[in-house]
Amino acid sequence: MLINADFTRVATSLPKQQQWVKSPQKGVERIMLDRVGAEKARATSFVRYAPQSDFPHHCHPGGEEIFVLAGTFSADDKHYPAGWYLRNPPASGHRPYSDEGAMIFVKLWQMPADETRYVAIDTNKASNWQRQGSRSVCQLFASDYEHVSLQRLDAGELLFTEAISGGAEIMVLAGELYADGETFSRYSWIRLPTETPLEMVSGPSGATVYIKTGHLAQVIGLVS
Structure with missing residues (x-):
């Protein structure tokens, strides 16, 4: 399949x-x-x-x-x-x-x-969140292979400011993201190939997202 x-x-x-x-x-x-x-x-x-x-x-x-x-x-x-x-x-x-x-x-x-x-x-614990620049971040996992976190964005904030080496995967947990004329609401899922320049911005109530980066560099060519 x-x-x-x-x-x-x-x-x-x-x-x-x-x-x-x-x-x-x-x-x-x-x-x-x-x-x-x-x-x-x-x-x-x-x-x-x-x-x-x-x-x-x-x-x-x-x-x-x-x-x-x-x-x-x-x-x-x-x-x-x-x-x-x-x-x-x-x-x-x-x-x-x-x-x-x-x-x-x-x-x-x-x-x-x-x-x-x-x-x-437990991402419900306030002690697991830290302020990083303009957003709050809950670090979940980090290695040479991938980085995983939850991030809370303010209204109108860009999710990424540049294309991500190794690609990115996003799941919306709350609020909305906008990209390419589409609205990504709760439980939307997006997978971006490595170095893909896609501008994604949070909606008027901000957004909370799961983000994984870096892991897709290993799977290019998995399916011919």
Whole structure:
């Protein structure tokens, strides 16, 4: 299966375009944002758990990155309400489920084999945010391979002032972004190839966004 699999092109997904599809597991649905592969794939998705739904214990050979958007996501004996950011490195495993229901943003099979660090950050904590210039930033992960953060922009603020080496991926969590005559509201997703000069500006109420940069330099040529 190939979805937004040309990493040399801009890819977007707007809420008005998104459709939930059933996963192989009862009570779990997905919106596929990009995907290279079948059920075991390099994939970026929104995933929705109905109350009392789960997946059997399984491993993630290529790692797993999660941001909890709504409800409470659980894995084994740990519980993560909306706002938690998680990284499970390659070869890790767990049994994910949700008692009350949950919606999460998930990236699978996108970590280098030598990544070993587990990450669990509660972005609701004010102490995890720092002021950087004109915006507030919650740093989530940084390596030679990629940088991940949440950023709060004031009204009318440019998201990037220059093209990003290694590309960028953005998910809108609150407010709006404007670019190329399009409005990107909550749960919009944008993927920009390396060095793409796209001017994105926050709306009149500002915006809170998830941003990952640098990681796309490794995937150009993944699909011919």
